[in-house]
Amino acid sequence: MSLADDEGNSASVNVPRRSPGWAAGLDAETVVKTPFVSGRIDLALYVARLESWADALDRLGTGEDVAWMEMSSGPSISIQLTGERDCPEVVVEDESGSMVTVRVPVVPPDDWIADHRHRLRQVMDHWVPMLSG
Numbered sequence: 016m017s018l019a020d021d022e023g024n025s026a027s028v029n030v031p032r033r034s035p036g037w038a039a040g041l042d043a044e045t046v047v048k049t050p051f052v053s054g055r056i057d058l059a060l061y062v063a064r065l066e067s068w069a070d071a072l073d074r075l076g077t078g079e080d081v082a083w084m085e086m087s088s089g090p091s092i093s094i095q096l097t098g099e100r101d102c103p104e105v106v107v108e109d110e111s112g113s114m115v116t117v118r119v120p121v122v123p124p125d126d127w128i129a130d131h132r133h134r135l136r137q138v139m140d141h142w143v144p145m146l147s148g
Contacts, residue, residue, distance in 0.1 A: 016068070016092070016131060018105055020122040024049045026105035028092070030060060030138055038147045045090050047107055047117050054117065056090050056109055062143055069135055076128050 019025035025048045034040040041060040047053060064084060071081040075094060082093040090109045098104025100120045108116045124130070 017134070018094075018103070018119075018121045018123050018127065020120075022050070022122075024119050024121050026092070026107060026119045026121065028058065028060075030142065033142065033145055034059065040146070041142055045092065045107055047105075047119055049119055052117060054115075056107075056112065058089055062146060065135065065139055065143070069132075072128055072131055072135065 017025070017027040019027070025046075027046050028043055029046060030041050030043045032042050034042045037059070039061050043058040043060045044055050045058050046055045068083055071083045071094075074081050075096065078096060080093065080095045082091060085091045085093070088111050090107055090112075093106040093108070095104045095106065098118070098120055102120050102122050105119045105121060106116065107119070110116075
């Protein structure tokens with residue numbers, strides 16, 4: 016996931032490597048950058064979470080707000096298509112760790128959902144065959 020705009024606001028999930036200690040998972044990170052606040056938090060990804068992101072993209076495509084990883088340990092990510100500032104907002108919550116919530120307004124390009132489907136397909140094609148479990 017990577018949502019950014021021309022104002023310097025962005026929220027992304029980066030997948031740098033396979034988890035060395037867990038054969039069924041990926042070490043990833045959620046990164047938030049704005050002119051006001053920046054931060055990152057580690058995140059574990061596995062096939063079911065990637066599949067739930069695919070479902071979230073389908074719901075976003077129909078105009079529905081989504082929450083990804085809402086009921087699990089670690090950070091949750093919500094996307095509100097019409098946020099408090101009349102543009103999409105990404106909300107990253109770390110209730111189980113730092114107890115911090117960050118709301119990032121972004122104005123993504125028109126084709127951002129299709130772009131995210133493409134990005135997800137690349138991650139799935141590259142990483143999932145290497146995972147076990």
